[in-house]
Amino acid sequence: MNNVRLRTRGIMPVQKLKLLCDAGIIKGSEGHPIEGNQFQPNSIDLRLGEVAHRVRCSFLPENEKVKEKIDKLHQYTFSISDGAILEPNCVYIIPLLEELDLPVGNYTAQKKLFNGDGQTSEFQLLSEENLSAKANPKSTTGRLDIFTRVITDYSHRFEEIEPGYKGKLYLEVVPKSFPIKVRTGHRLNQLRVRHGYTTLSDQDLLRIHNTDPILFDGSGNPLSIEEIKVKNGLFLSVNLQTEGSNADDIVGYKARKHRDMIDLDRINFYEVDDFWEPIYNRKGDHLILEPEAFYIFASRERCRIPAQLAAEMIAYDTGSGELRTHYAGFFDSGFGGTAEDGGARAVLEVRSHDVPFLIEDGQTFCSMKFEPNTEIPKFIYGTEISSNYQGQGLKLGKHFKQPA
Numbered sequence: 001m002n003n004v005r006l007r008t009r010g011i012m013p014v015q016k017l018k019l020l021c022d023a024g025i026i027k028g029s030e031g032h033p034i035e036g037n038q039f040q041p042n043s044i045d046l047r048l049g050e051v052a053h054r055v056r057c058s059f060l061p062e063n064e065k066v067k068e069k070i071d072k073l074h075q076y077t078f079s080i081s082d083g084a085i086l087e088p089n090c091v092y093i094i095p096l097l098e099e100l101d102l103p104v105g106n107y108t109a110q111k112k113l114f115n116g117d118g119q120t121s122e123f124q125l126l127s128e129e130n131l132s133a134k135a136n137p138k139s140t141t142g143r144l145d146i147f148t149r150v151i152t153d154y155s156h157r158f159e160e161i162e163p164g165y166k167g168k169l170y171l172e173v174v175p176k177s178f179p180i181k182v183r184t185g186h187r188l189n190q191l192r193v194r195h196g197y198t199t200l201s202d203q204d205l206l207r208i209h210n211t212d213p214i215l216f217d218g219s220g221n222p223l224s225i226e227e228i229k230v231k232n233g234l235f236l237s238v239n240l241q242t243e244g245s246n247a248d249d250i251v252g253y254k255a256r257k258h259r260d261m262i263d264l265d266r267i268n269f270y271e272v273d274d275f276w277e278p279i280y281n282r283k284g285d286h287l288i289l290e291p292e293a294f295y296i297f298a299s300r301e302r303c304r305i306p307a308q309l310a311a312e313m314i315a316y317d318t319g320s321g322e323l324r325t326h327y328a329g330f331f332d333s334g335f336g337g338t339a340e341d342g343g344a345r346a347v348l349e350v351r352s353h354d355v356p357f358l359i360e361d362g363q364t365f366c367s368m369k370f371e372p373n374t375e376i377p378k379f380i381y382g383t384e385i386s387s388n389y390q391g392q393g394l395k396l397g398k399h400f401k402q403p404a
Helices: 014-022 066-073 139-143 202-211
Strands: 002-006 044-046 051-055 074-079 084-086 091-101 123-127 131-137 146-151 166-175 180-182 189-195 234-239 250-255 276-280 286-289 294-303 309-314 323-325 344-352 357-360 364-372
Touching: 002 014, 014 189, 044 091, 051 066, 066 074, 131 139, 131 146, 139 146, 139 344, 146 189, 234 294, 234 344, 294 364, 344 364
Parallel strands: 002 123
Antiparallel strands: 044 189, 051 074, 051 091, 084 180, 091 166, 131 189, 146 166, 234 364, 250 276, 250 294, 286 357, 294 344, 309 364, 323 344
């Protein structure tokens, strides 16, 4: 019998995720088993299925299955097995290849109860807390301005999957700036599994930073405790100026409208200038964002995620401005390297809603919350896996040609 013992609360690392897959708690669909390269340090990539449903609008199923809602809002269905184009600002629901069978409750080592219906199985989960899951877009998805959210049957919230959920996963996909060509197996989102739910307090963050730095200045020097902004999480600010005030330096990008499609299979292929308008270093320290335009900036601070932690960037509080920042929220253990590496800048995907909005260099822009891993991941970001954005500065998605 295979036992998985969970003694500590937190995010499940790669080695535990693999055990959950072996046990059928996370599983692929017929003809599409889980692949080894889906695993990240703290998450598993989710893959698009074989068809896409064009629906009239977004929705939450509440008291119904997702399929029942699709039937009510359905316009047409088409295969994406050999590739298909999704048009901007249209809502598509795509069943994913992965399914979940989360335990209906926690089973302690003392109770010695089997997962599921209590019948003998090859797998026994011994845990103190329930397992839940949370999904988020992958970094490249956000940088292409593709709005995505995972939906589950009977759910009243996007992206969050309750303990005991058993069933299919669906992805709402809304390309915003560019048409995109997708096919079965493409990975737009990722899933984390939690044992219980524990976020680090502000005091915990400050104590950890004091001995294992998390935030650094632009030169890679750890920030002092006094310089770090914390309030129910750790805050980052936006960078609109570069060292030396060189007018040729690019500090951001604005998506061009009415562009050609982007085929997600084509990596390092598209010319940047065909899709993006560069924003250059300027004498002033502010910029006015156009309503509904899409921008990419970098954080002023450099950050790193220690191996024992996982992080998530949170959509900005609209009480501080009508901004949506950072569609892609997960930051894996090891992002930014070691303390000696001096961290990496976070890329901020930004849209101002309804009205023009002024932003200034150094303006507080986004919040990051941190959770412990149940144990150190077997591998971390940037090592043993192909990590596209390790050590990044301001960087567009991997589909655009990178500077030599």
